[in-house]
Amino acid sequence: MCSQWPCFDPPLRLAVMASGSGSNFEALVEATKKKLQATVELLVVNNHGCGAQQRAQRLGVACEVVDHRGFNSREDLDAALVKRFQDLGVDGVVMAGWMRIVTPVLIDAFTNRLINIHPSLLPSFRGMDAIGQALASGVTITGCSAHVVTADVDTGPVITQAAVPIHPNDDHAALSARIHRQEHKILPWAVAIKGKEWRR
Ligand code: GAR
Numbered sequence: 001m002c003s004q005w006p007c008f009d010p011p012l013r014l015a016v017m018a019s020g021s022g023s024n025f026e027a028l029v030e031a032t033k034k035k036l037q038a039t040v041e042l043l044v045v046n047n048h049g050c051g052a053q054q055r056a057q058r059l060g061v062a063c064e065v066v067d068h069r070g071f072n073s074r075e076d077l078d079a080a081l082v083k084r085f086q087d088l089g090v091d092g093v094v095m096a097g098w099m100r101i102v103t104p105v106l107i108d109a110f111t112n113r114l115i116n117i118h119p120s121l122l123p124s125f126r127g128m129d130a131i132g133q134a135l136a137s138g139v140t141i142t143g144c145s146a147h148v149v150t151a152d153v154d155t156g157p158v159i160t161q162a163a164v165p166i167h168p169n170d171d172h173a174a175l176s177a178r179i180h181r182q183e184h185k186i187l188p189w190a191v192a193i194k195g196k197e198w199r200r
Contacts, residue, residue: 005035005192012038012195015090017081017098018045022052023180024096024117024187029059031188038191041088044081046100068100078106085110091198094191095149107149114149115194117187119179121161122147126154131176140166142175144183146190159190 011032018025025043032038043056043063056063064084071077082105085093095102095116107114120130121143127133134142143163150156162182166175 005037006196008037008195008199012036012092012191012198013088013090014038014040014191015042015044015085015088015093016040016096017093018043018050018052018096019047019099020050020052020097022050022055022097024183025052026055026059027184028094028096028188028191029055029061031191036188036192038195041090042084044084046077046098052097074101074103075105078103082106082109092191092194094187096187101153102149104151107151112148113194113198115159115187115190116147116149116154116156117183117190118145118147118154119176119183121145121163122154122158131172131179134166135170135172135175142166142179144179144186146183146186148194159193160186162186 016025016028029040032040040061043052043061044066045053045063046066046068048065048067053063066080068077092113092115093110118130120134122145125133141163143161145161146159148156148159162185164179164182
């Protein structure tokens with residue numbers, strides 16, 4: 001378990017934020033059962049009934065719905081998240097398909113401890129529908145990036161990336177599936193890399 005992957009004793013304590021299907025969340029949880037010495041203390045979702053919530057139930061991970069629609073501002077939402085994460089004493093927070101722009105309220109409370117996964121080779125194709133942007137651009141290689149979240153969207157320091165080829169007849173679904181397979185590998189590794197810094 002500790003050959004290539006760093007050892008964390010006690011294991012890293014993580015919180016995960018997700019909005020959609022939650023496949024990256026599940027990949028992270030599965031990694032904690034193998035190479036990544038970490039525990040996912042809490043999954044937060046903003047969409048009731050989303051796939052990520054269902055996966056948490058199946059995997060036995062605590063999940064709370066923090067619905068952005070119930071808050072007056074992005075800052076109020078983020079303040080609620082910060083309180084929850086600080087109460088849990090997590091080492092780091094992973095945005096695994098969190099489809100909300102986060103504010104300095106969250107970013108500054110978890111400086112260098114907030115990780116995002118994005119489906120492009122940053123700095124290419126920032127923002128919404130990075131996969132559609134890549135397909136429309138005509139590039140033949142795209143990928144995924146795990147990066148530290150900073151104030152500007154999708155611009156924080158890259159932790160690790162994977163390149164993914166675009167095949168001539170790819171549609172959105174085919175390319176998305178190929179990118180997801182790489183995301184599931186690099187996200188746990190990005191947590192391990194950052195975890196070493198957090199525990200230094
Ligand atoms: C992932 O492809 C992730 O890179 C993307 O959302 C998807 C979530 O998939 N995130 C962004 O686009 C953030 N800008 P999942 O719910 O199956 O993990």
